[in-house]
Amino acid sequence: MVVLVAVLLIGACTAPAPPVPLSPQVTAPGAPTTVLPSDDPVELAVATSAALYATAPVVVLTAAGDEAGQAPATAVAERIGAPLLLTPADGDAAGVRAELSRLGARTVLAVDDGAAHWASAADGSAEIVTDEAALPAVTAPPRRQSVLVLAQDSPAQAAATATARASGAEVVVVPGADPRRAPEPPRRPEHVLALGSAFGTSDVLDRRLAVAATGVQLPGGGQVLFPGRRMVALYGHPGAPALGVLGEQGVEESVKRAQSLAAEYQPLLGEPVVPAFEVITTVADSGPGPDGDYSSESSVADLRPWVDAARGAGVYVVLDLQPGRSDFLTQARRYEELLAQPHVGLALDPEWRLAPQQRHRTQIGSVGVDEINSVITWLADLTRDRVLPQKLLMVHQFRLSMISGREKLDTSRDELGVILHADGFGTPDLKLQTWATLHEAQPSGVHWGWKNFYDEDRPMFTPAQTMAVGPEAPVFVSFQ
Structure with a gap:
């Protein structure tokens, strides 16, 4: 009886521990004000990932141009805190493979058939899965106040904004890509990242943010004359x-x-x-x-x-x-x-x-x-x-x-x-x-x-x- 108890105790002590959730490492843009000037959805998704993530053990993929597929991909990326990349229709000029390698992705969730086909032909080292249930446990990054991402209300930016939210950054959609047009002035944290060429250069955006921060209004409201009055x-x-x-x-x-x-x-x-x-x-x-x-x-x-x-x-x-x-x-x-x-x-x-x-x-x-x-x-x-x-x-x-x-x-x-x-x-x-x-x-x-x-x-x-x-x-x- 004593021997049996001892064996049971030894077995209990050596049972495998539950897996430790994997965690991405987020980062911040190198400059206080940064504009990612690409308007191509695939390129912008890669650039946003590169600006906000140092590593990511899990990455979500969906096919570019598939708006129906992007909705569930966006939801899961934001939920688990993973970058969302788009698979290009032809070739890989946007550097998606290189970004997967830089992130050190171990697992790639391909949300749709197009993404799964692209990923299987990409010759990468990551495991390709098509079911969220097959993903390893991942801890999403915490919310962070030091990074603000300015975006436009455009389907072309859906993947990039999902990545920004997944990284813990605050995302603000800016009318006309000009913070002077925002109903309320965006706060000015340590880092501001803007998505798309419509925001202008970093210097232009920096000046616009400074004006927005004053809160001074023109007669009729706002800080930009036309259109709007x-x-x-x-x-x-x-x-x-x-x-x-x-x-x-x-x-x-x-x-x-x-x-x-x-x-x-x-x-x-x-x-x-x-x-x-x-x-x-x-x-x-x-x-x-x-x-x-x-x-x-x-x-x-x-x-x-x-x-x-x-x-x-x-x-x-x-x-x-x-x-x-x-x-x-x-x-x-x-x-x-x-x-x-x-x-x-x-x-x-x-x-x-x-x-x-x-x-x-x-x-x-x-x-x-x-x-x-x-x-x-x-x-x-x-x-x-x-x-x-x-x-x-x-x-x-x-x-x-x-x-x-x-x-x-x-x-x-x-x-x-x-x-x-x-x-x-x-x-x-x-x-x-x-x-x-x-x-x-x-x-x-x-x-x-x-x-x-x-x-x-x-x-x-x-x-x-x-x-x-x-x-x-x-x-x-x-x-x-």
Whole structure:
């Protein structure tokens, strides 16, 4: 009896222990802000795995292009904390085999027949299984606060986002691939990884994240101008009714009038219509003035009550320059203090940009695109350095000859929304002809503005008629 008990005790002591769950080793991108620029689903899945995993004993495979198969593959990858890779249709240009080797995968779960066929021909050392029940025990990585993954709502990113969640990272889907458009600013952890080329370069994304983190909003909400809002503006100079309707009443009455105009357009549109002031800040002058530039410059002190009242009322302000014989950049710099506010943009009016011997109303002014681009660079740098939401830069035009080299207009600066503003008046046919002419060989990346004239248009376009002009409706409508 004693011998039997001893044997039983020995047997109990030597029974095999349950297997220890395998654990992947996660990692973080090497830089604080990283963009994976590939838009190919197979390549992006590999790149995401490489950025977030050092090793993974189990990897999930599903065939690229098989959305039905990706749903269960996504679920199991996130549940067990394993990378999800896509098997390419032809060859292995995306490096899936190399990634399986780098991860040190011991077991590969092929979720569908296409993945199983690819894996069996891959000549790898990992065991191929087709049933989740055959997987070894795996411990999923814990949630981690140090890595944020920004993604787009796209089937092409389903595998990559599954891998990100499986690694324990937080995943935030960003509208338009721009954190400035997010309803709530994404938090800024130690590492940010963005999926897809739409996020721009790492430097661009880094600046966008910095702006988003401020939480500063434009009138109408958000931090990006267009698309997402329209503007309807009173145009003119304070206290000068002859120069436009903005000068026909004081600042508080102008706020109410701009709001009333914007309200006429709101029922026609599915996005906010923001009231605006377009303030003629430097006024074309018939005489040379003390500085000889044929332009009368308003002081910052005179403009501040309008800018302040607009800010409190949710009204956007555009400072309009008529520089005479000066240049646009010199005049713009005078108003840096006002332009540093998030609700203040800038308009350039080449009609009033004179050559050295020209006079107003004798010639129609014009400007070279290099001068406009110098203002774009300066204003974009100001917006970037002050960590501001996107700022409006508008250029008026009613003849092609007013801007030489217009095809080289710089719309590349992410800090600005650039508008070409059709500034012609007359009969509906004449206005539409001007509109069509200005759209010929238009620069890439511009939005469009339109002006209605109370006295000179015969008749003036209604809100519905204004929004019906094609090939695209204006985002900025001003009234003079």
